[in-house]
Amino acid sequence: xxxxxxLEDLPQDYRDELKELNLVPLWPSxxxxxxxxxxxxxxKATHWPYKTIKPLLLKAGELxxxxxxxxxxxxxxxxxxxxxxxxxxxxxxxxxxxxxxGEWAPSHRHTPNAVRMIVEGExxxxxxxxxxxxxxRGDLILTPTGLWHEHGHDGKxxxxxxxxxxxxxxxxxxxxxxxxxxxxxxxxxxxDKPYARGGVVPTQVFERSKKAYPMLRYAWxxxxxxxxxxxxxxxxxxxxxxxxxxxxxxxxAENILGFYAMxxxxxxxxxxxxxxxxxxxxxxxxxxxxxxxxxxFTLVEADTCCAPGYEAVTLxxxxxxxxxxxxxxxxxxxxxxxxxxxxxx
Ligand code: 1HN
Numbered sequence: 001x002x003x004x005x006x007l008e009d010l011p012q013d014y015r016d017e018l019k020e021l022n023l024v025p026l027w028p029s030x031x032x033x034x035x036x037x038x039x040x041x042x043x044k045a046t047h048w049p050y051k052t053i054k055p056l057l058l059k060a061g062e063l064x065x066x067x068x069x070x071x072x073x074x075x076x077x078x079x080x081x082x083x084x085x086x087x088x089x090x091x092x093x094x095x096x097x098x099x100x101x102g103e104w105a106p107s108h109r110h111t112p113n114a115v116r117m118i119v120e121g122e123x124x125x126x127x128x129x130x131x132x133x134x135x136x137r138g139d140l141i142l143t144p145t146g147l148w149h150e151h152g153h154d155g156k157x158x159x160x161x162x163x164x165x166x167x168x169x170x171x172x173x174x175x176x177x178x179x180x181x182x183x184x185x186x187x188x189x190x191x192d193k194p195y196a197r198g199g200v201v202p203t204q205v206f207e208r209s210k211k212a213y214p215m216l217r218y219a220w221x222x223x224x225x226x227x228x229x230x231x232x233x234x235x236x237x238x239x240x241x242x243x244x245x246x247x248x249x250x251x252x253a254e255n256i257l258g259f260y261a262m263x264x265x266x267x268x269x270x271x272x273x274x275x276x277x278x279x280x281x282x283x284x285x286x287x288x289x290x291x292x293x294x295x296x297f298t299l300v301e302a303d304t305c306c307a308p309g310y311e312a313v314t315l316x317x318x319x320x321x322x323x324x325x326x327x328x329x330x331x332x333x334x335x336x337x338x339x340x341x342x343x344x345x
Contacts, residue, residue, distance in 0.1 A: 001036065004027045004028065004031060005027050005028060010025065038310055041309060042078075042080040042090075043078055043081065043088070043090065043306065043307075043309070044078055044080035045294075045307055045311075046076075046078050046079065046080075046088075046306050047295070047297040047299070047303065047305040048076045048305065049300070050119070050300070050301070051300075054120075054160065057072075057098045057160060058098065060074065066103040072105075073095035074095065076095060076096065076304060080308075087167075089280070089306055089331065090168060090278060091166055091257065091334055092165070092168065092306070092329060093112075093163070093164070093165040093166070093168055094162065094164055094280060094304065095162070095163040096161070096162055097151075097160065097162075097163055098160050099153045099159045100153065101123065101156055102153060103151075104150065104153075105151040105152075106183070107127075107148050107149065107182060107184055108148070108149070108179060108180045108181055109147055109178065109179055110146075110176070110178035112166050112170040113165065113255065113256055114149075114164065114165045115141065115142050115163070115253075115259060115329075116135075116161040116163050116164075117138070117139075117140055117162040117164070117284075117327050118135045118137050118139045118161045118220075119137065119160045120158070120159065120160045121135075121155065121159030121160060122135075122136065122157065122159070123154050123156065123159065124151060124153040124154075124155060125151070125153075126141050126151050127148075127184050128141065128143050128148070128149045129147045129148060129184075129213075130184050130185060130186060131186070131187060131189075131216055131217075132186045133191075135161065136220065138223070138224065138325075138327075139217060139219055140218040140244055140327070141217050141218075142213060142215075142218075142253055144212070144254055145255070147213065148181050162327075164280065166254075166257050169334065191214065192216070195214065195215045198226070201248060213246065213253075214246065214248050215247050215253075218253075220284065223242060224325065227241075227261060227323075227325065228263070228323075231263050239270060239272075240263040240264075241261070241263075241328075244259040252332075255337075256333055257330065257331060257334070258333050259327070259329055260327070260328040260330070261325060261326070261327055262315075262325070262328060263323050263324075263325055264315060264317035264323060264325075266323060267316075269315070269317075270315050271313075271314045272313045273343050274311055274312040275309065275310070275332070275341070275344070276309045276310055276341055276343075277334070278306065278307060278308050278309045278331050279309075279329070279330040279331075280305070280306045280307075280329040280330070281299065281305050281307070281313075281315070281327075282327040282328075283299045283300065283304075283324065283325070283326055283327075284301075285301060285323075286301065286317060286318075286323065286324025287300050287317075288315055288316065288317055288318060288324050288326060289315070290305055290313060290314070290316075291313065291315075291316075292305070292311060292313050293311050310344065
């Protein structure tokens, strides 16, 4: 490939004049922004073991009252991006959040979309758009863009969950902001109940539901049952995976990031193709080995890791006698909408 001219090749007075006028020559930087064949990725394969996070998060519970934190979170920051950027990948933010019994994280809404995957503890809830969503281990709760949300805790033990947001992207777009609100009035009923049976949705006899996000809570008991049914119904099915979708449209549950749950059969090794979006893996149940580029991680329950895009990932269930279950978040909806999605096999 043709070597392009360097900045140093240009006379200093010419460079100074360009700089003064807020002008930059493209050719010294062209290969940097448009590298051959594979993008440059700052996202490094990174493993965050839960056993190292939990004591530090509980310590934060002693050091910082909820009133001083609003959200008591330790951010899972990818060192490839620089820790201060608070990003797991180009578009994904990850954090582990702690709520102690009796605490309340006040109502707000913001432009980035969030989900939470409940890791540990009983008795907490998130109220989203007036709907009180109970939190149990493995449940997925959406707080999509613009919807009011607040967290409360009526139980006895600390509750911890994993937050996944598209914050890095929305911030990069200069579109990230929040509004604080009042404690929400809870409306009766659980929004996910009418959607808990596959293939049937409520009929809108008189008017279409105006809710852009009809389902805000995806119970782990339902997701797990679907995975177990898929696995037993089709023993030859290689990848036993479900996508969290909007049940009214069939589209991804949120607009920017995609969310999935996977069952790895006892002892199964599964090679996931090299696709353009970065991915996050979080073990809901079991023990999984992940091979990502030159890194290999042993993920036990509640561990989280991330993988850059354009790389194959091999997952192996280290349990020989039981399935393991993995929650996956990725940037697929974003890549597909922007037309840059690739599957390179
Ligand atoms: C947020 O609103 C929550 O509501 C958690 O629990 C983490 C990280 C960045 C920006 C907003 C929450 C967040 C966040």
